[in-house]
Amino acid sequence: MRKFLAIFAFLMLVARFDAGACTNVIITPGASKDGSSIVSYAADSHQLYGELYFHPAARFRAGSMLxxxxxxxxxxxxxxxQVPSTYQTVGNMNQHQLIIAETTWGGRSELFPDENADGIDYGSLIYVxxxxxxxxxxxxxxxxSLANEYGYxxxxxxxxxxxxKEAWIMDIVGKGVxxxxxxxxxxxxxxxxxxAHANQARITRFPLNDKSNCLYAP
Structure with a gap:
């Protein structure tokens, strides 16, 4: 019985950190052999399985909602x-070869959102x-724009x-309840x-006057 409880406790501990087990590697065009931008996206968990979400390009009537x-x-x-028209997407890439992936790092608890609030989550930000x-x-x-208008x-x-042509890394966190x-x-x-990044905010210091290479909240 003790052995079972010890194993169960270990599995629960592992499961607790599944959400914090993502890794991205970003390769810029100048660093790849054929000049491609490459982004890898791994979510290391026995509970997560590879899925390729497909959204066809579409047109929508004025006033449509998502x-x-x-x-x-x-x-x-x-x-x-909803916008008047959307692009086709497969997985984390769209028809224009734009790629978006993520890793979660949490942040300060006073910046966490209300658990019951409406708004837009990180997954919806990616796929929308x-x-x-x-x-x-x-x-x-x-x-x-989406996060500021609807709430993150x-x-x-x-x-x-x-x-x-280029690759960016972006750190984002809410403003709290x-x-x-x-x-x-x-x-x-x-x-x-x-x-590369793996569940840790990557940007520490950044220039305030280089809009070609650095963008930030006002």
């Missing part, structure tokens, strides 16, 4: 305005943005965002370099 559900818990999060953006810079703008209901995240929007910073990875 229902959101939390990617992790499937909790309904309400509705947001892939349907709306053509480039990495457009994706950053859309992520920020996840913990701290690092996004890997790459298109055919009853404060809408996000605090964020994004830096372009210099061409010819690689970058």
């Amino acid at each position: 229902r959101l559900t939390d990617w992790d818990t499937q909790r309904p999060l309400g509705f947001i305005d 943005t892939l349907q709306r953006a053509r480039t990495a810079r457009e994706a950053i703008d859309i992520i920020v 209901v996840s913990e701290g995240e690092t996004f890997s965002i790459a298109d055919t 009853d404060r809408k929007g996000v605090v964020w910073v994004a830096r372009r990875i210099p061409d010819g370099y690689i970058c």
Whole structure:
């Protein structure tokens, strides 16, 4: 019995950290043999299985709404305005070869959202943005716009965002209960370099006057 309880406790401990077991590796075009942008996305868990979400390109009538559900818990999060047209996506890439992946790092507890609030979670930010953006810079703008308009209901995240020409890394976290929007910073990875992150915010210091390579919340 003691052996069973010890094994059970160990398994529960492992399960507790499944959400914190993601890894991204980002390779810029200048660092790959054929000039491609490459992003790997691993979620190391015996409970998670590889899935390729498919969304066909589509057109929508004016006034259409998009229902959101939390990617992790499937909790309904309400509705947001739908755009007139969307791009096709397969997995974490769209038809323009824009890629978005993530790892979760949590952050300070006072910046966590209300668990019952409506808004947009990190998973919805990824897949909604892939349907709306053509480039990495457009994706950053859309992520920020959606989170600020509808409210961000996840913990701290690092996004890997790459298109055919450049790759960016973006740290994002909410403002806490009853404060809408996000605090964020994004830096372009210099061409010819690689970058990786695994459940740890990556950007520490950053320039305030280099809009070509660094964007951040005002």
